[in-house]
Amino acid sequence: xxxxxxxxxxxQEVDSMIRDTIDKVLVLCFGRASDSIFLxxxxxxxxxxxxxxxxxxxxLVDIDSDDVQxxxxxxxxxxxxxxxxxxxxxxxKMDCGSADHTxxxxxxxxxxxxxDVVEAIYRGAMKGKLIVTCPLPPDRIPKFHLxxxxx
Amino acid sequence: MPIxxxxxxxxxxxxxxxxxxxxxxxxxxxxxxxxxxxxxRLNHNQGRRHIYFPxxxxxxxxxxSRFQSKLKNDVAFYLKKPMPLRPEHAALNxxxxxxxxxxxxxxxxxxACSGNAIAHLASAEHLKGVKSFLWKYGGGMDRMDSxxxxxxxxxxxxxxxxxLKSEAAGGGSHGSLIGPLNDIHNESKSEYVNSFDKNKLxxxxxxxxxxxxxxxxxxxxxxxxxxxxSKICTVGPQILHAGTGVGLGARTPNGLPxxxxxxxxxxxxxxxxxxxxxxxxxxxVYSYExxxxxxxxxxxxxxxxxxxxxxxxxxGNVHSGAPPPWFSAAEKIQLDNKLNQGLGDLVSSLGEQxxxxxxxxxxxxxxxxxxxxxxxELEKRGExxxxxxxxxxxxxxxxxxxxxSRKDSRKEFLGENKTWRKVDSQIEKPSQFQPYISKRxxxxxxxx
Numbered sequence: 001x002x003x004x005x006x007x008x009x010x011x012q013e014v015d016s017m018i019r020d021t022i023d024k025v026l027v028l029c030f031g032r033a034s035d036s037i038f039l040x041x042x043x044x045x046x047x048x049x050x051x052x053x054x055x056x057x058x059x060l061v062d063i064d065s066d067d068v069q070x071x072x073x074x075x076x077x078x079x080x081x082x083x084x085x086x087x088x089x090x091x092x093k094m095d096c097g098s099a100d101h102t103x104x105x106x107x108x109x110x111x112x113x114x115x116d117v118v119e120a121i122y123r124g125a126m127k128g129k130l131i132v133t134c135p136l137p138p139d140r141i142p143k144f145h146l147x148x149x150x151x
Numbered sequence: 152m153p154i155x156x157x158x159x160x161x162x163x164x165x166x167x168x169x170x171x172x173x174x175x176x177x178x179x180x181x182x183x184x185x186x187x188x189x190x191x192r193l194n195h196n197q198g199r200r201h202i203y204f205p206x207x208x209x210x211x212x213x214x215x216s217r218f219q220s221k222l223k224n225d226v227a228f229y230l231k232k233p234m235p236l237r238p239e240h241a242a243l244n245x246x247x248x249x250x251x252x253x254x255x256x257x258x259x260x261x262x263a264c265s266g267n268a269i270a271h272l273a274s275a276e277h278l279k280g281v282k283s284f285l286w287k288y289g290g291g292m293d294r295m296d297s298x299x300x301x302x303x304x305x306x307x308x309x310x311x312x313x314x315l316k317s318e319a320a321g322g323g324s325h326g327s328l329i330g331p332l333n334d335i336h337n338e339s340k341s342e343y344v345n346s347f348d349k350n351k352l353x354x355x356x357x358x359x360x361x362x363x364x365x366x367x368x369x370x371x372x373x374x375x376x377x378x379x380x381s382k383i384c385t386v387g388p389q390i391l392h393a394g395t396g397v398g399l400g401a402r403t404p405n406g407l408p409x410x411x412x413x414x415x416x417x418x419x420x421x422x423x424x425x426x427x428x429x430x431x432x433x434x435x436v437y438s439y440e441x442x443x444x445x446x447x448x449x450x451x452x453x454x455x456x457x458x459x460x461x462x463x464x465x466x467g468n469v470h471s472g473a474p475p476p477w478f479s480a481a482e483k484i485q486l487d488n489k490l491n492q493g494l495g496d497l498v499s500s501l502g503e504q505x506x507x508x509x510x511x512x513x514x515x516x517x518x519x520x521x522x523x524x525x526x527x528e529l530e531k532r533g534e535x536x537x538x539x540x541x542x543x544x545x546x547x548x549x550x551x552x553x554x555x556s557r558k559d560s561r562k563e564f565l566g567e568n569k570t571w572r573k574v575d576s577q578i579e580k581p582s583q584f585q586p587y588i589s590k591r592x593x594x595x596x597x598x599x
Contacts, residue, residue, distance in 0.1 A: 022520045075548060076550060089547060090546075091548040102549055102550065128513040
């Protein structure tokens with residue numbers, strides 16, 4: 001259980017994280033520590049944090065904390081783990097072939113996949129694009145169904 | 152008649168190349184009405200789409216920058232220093248206004264060089280023309296002011312012209328102009344002598360400018376220059392040490408012949424500047440003569456300024472890297488300190504982040520990032536009190552089923568949030584519990 005990266009539990013912490021990451025991609029992963037998939041994601045992130053440290057920052061957010069529920073609702077997080085990307089306090093969308101472009105649902109199959117995704121986000125953001133396409137082939141993207149539509 | 156496609160799903164209509172107005176149906180993506188784009192100089196039938204094409208943008212920017220450079224070089228210069236117009240030069244001084252599509256001639260402008268052009272550039276019709284041009288060719292409406300002359304500038308210019316006119320009228324011919332010139336000469340010189348160390352350059356320049364009758368500064372300059380020259384040795388290269396970058400009138404290293412050949416002085420003047428670099432003693436007198444006679448046809452102000460400056464600045468000059476004469480040593484130290492304290496700190500502390508100047512300004516959230524960096528810097532220094540954004544701050548987020556902009560989605564969310572909170576609070580109200588009384592108990596009570 002020591003593998004977990006910096007886990008944020010309060011809205012204020014999340015806010016300061018978002019606001020203080022300048023010119024770097026901010027990777028916020030929402031999840032529960034008891035979830036095995038989340039732990040797998042955390043493992044991959046932990047291995048890659050240092051490698052992307054020059055252009056990205058990674059943080060985990062505990063979904064179960066009350067303070068953060070605002071964000072859980074705002075970001076429409078229903079499936080965990082969900083990863084949201086920010087750049088300069090602006091939300092970056094990624095088109096992975098699924099219906100939900102606003103976040104990445106699930107874990108990454110390989111560390112390299114995660115690096116590719118973050119790199120794609122960074123490149124798009126530097127060019128001024130708010131939405132980027134996923135560099136991974138569809139078989140490497142975890143599939144899920146959107147639970148709610150037209151709510 | 153155009154061929155109507157039987158299949159309405161096809162986006163492109165196949166027409167023969169005609170400029171039929173009847174073909175302006177909205178179905179097809181291409182409007183068939185041809186128009187001429189002035190910037191790209193081509194006929195196109197792409198309608199309003201054309202202005203967003205990259206080729207057009209390039210062409211437009213070069214087009215506008217060419218016109219702007221013409222404005223800067225010629226018109227802006229004469230806006231500051233109006234000069235009487237010689238009829239022989241009038242024919243050469245015409246300006247084609249690209250926005251209004253007409254040639255501005257100087258034929259009957261009694262005022263000064265490019266008087267008509269300045270009047271046109273300040274006028275309301277020109278403003279209209281600029282607006283419509285920029286709208287039509289997508290130049291960016293914020294650049295309007297760089298292509299016209301504001302009213303305040305125009306009135307200033309008019310005043311200067313009037314002064315010039317009155318001076319000319321009062322003086323009469325060239326010869327008599329020397330009279331008032333004497334005064335200027337002496338005035339300024341005496342002023343100058345009194346304020347040798349101090350920064351009176353502004354006074355001098357304004358003095359000289361106000362008079363405006365500085366065109367025919369001939370004899371006195373020669374005399375005085377020769378006198379001054381004998382006193383001060385290292386004057387030569389300092390001719391260039393004019394405060395204004397305007398230059399010293401048309402001057403080529405070859406001296407006079409080069410100048411006289413050059414009638415069109417609108418171009419000659421601004422380009423002079425640093426070209427002059429003759430050695431010290433040999434060509435001294437020659438160069439001064441050049442100045443004197445050159446002044447006939449261009450401003451004498453600059454030469455006078457330069458001459459005065461040369462007198463003042465015994466040592467170094469621009470070329471030797473010495474500080475300008477209006478900086479005494481003490482002032483220089485003060486200024487350096489100020490520079491260091493001010494933004495210098497900000498810049499040096501951001502030294503590690505000096506890359507910021509090279510980061511793409513179009514990247515996502517660039518403006519926000521710049522502001523935030525400055526905020527953080529100030530917070531570090533302790534100048535800015537950190538104001539908490541409060542519990543209600545939400546980042547810019549595009550929601551899953553959003554239909555409008557991100558701001559809209561944020562507002563939507565906040566609205567939803569409020570309704571939730573209201574619902575929560577309402578639920579909490581009926582929290583008073585009362586002990587359960589069974590019906591039998593109640594009936595017993597009432598019966599009793």
